[in-house]
């Protein structure tokens with residue numbers, strides 16, 4: 001078993017890093033140390049669980065949404081700043 005019961009769903013790491021979106025990814029295959037996930041945007045990726053998570057990976061905590069909102073605002077401001 002890799003991530004256990006709380007690892008059934010996680011935030012898609014590819015949606016997060018490519019478009020700063022919190023998208024749910026479902027586990028499609030459970031391995032001995034790595035679980036494999038797929039999201040509705042066609043991404044698939046593996047997660048190596050050193051230890052099973054203590055809380056479900058989905059929904060993301062409120063502070064994750066808050067931090068992401070701050071990050072998006074900062075990036076938007078930087079982009080605006082780059083224009084002449």
Ligand SMILES: [Zn+2]
Pocket residue numbers: 012013014015016023039040041042043
């Ligand atoms: Zn995705």
